[in-house]
Amino acid sequence: MQSRIIVETREQSLLSTHKVLRNTYFLLALTLAFSAVVAYVSMSLNLPRPGILLMLAGFYGLLFLTYKLANSAAGILATFAFTGFLGYTVGPILNAYVSAGASDIVVLALAGTAGVFFACSAYVLTTKKEMSFLSGSIFALFIVLLIGMVANIFFQSPMLYIVISGLFVVFSTMGILYETSNIIHGGETNYIRATVSIFVSLYNLFISLLNIFSIFSNDD
DSSP: OHHHHHHHHHHHHHHHHHHHHHHHHHHHHHHHHHHHHHHHHHHHTTOOOOOHHHHHHHHHHHHHHHHHTTTSTHHHHHHHHHHHHHHHHHHHHHHHHHHTTOHHHHHHHHHHHHHHHHHHHHHHHHHOOOOTTHHHHHHHHHHHHHHHHHHHHHHOOHHHHHHHHHHHHHHHHHHHHHHHHHHHTTSOOOHHHHHHHHHHHHHHHHHHHHHHHHHHHHHO
């Protein structure tokens, strides 16, 4: 009797995990498409790049709102508002590359982002490896990046800029691995939070790859 209860509990847990994973990928696909549309509109209207204050207020304000509403239907609307805002911020950046005749860099960054995402997801989903050990490294790297970004405001060093972008690639890659593992092992049971976490990692990864490819392209 006890063995049967254990088996049923495991089956329910597995079904719940699969549901969270399925909903996360479905919502992620929708938000990526929505963000791309907003970015296209932003490019078409030639909207200006938001200043640092608007960027910080929009990013952290909408992120906080999304997490606050994550357990309700309103959380889905907040997720689209958050990802749409990030799409708007990408528009002016892409316009700058297109205007400079560097569309190939955008394509490379998109391909690189997609490649990293699929490779990380496939690795975790096939191996079922537990990635919770990355949490400490992710936090430490976040502190390093924060210090590096503040330092770069004062020094404006191209070398430091490359290092920060490279570390962001590592940071985002670890974030995708960690969040995917967290879902399949039952550590994350809310697909809205999971979606936002992976989306932010993809956003940072894409912007960082744009920066890196742009710098090395200019060197050539």
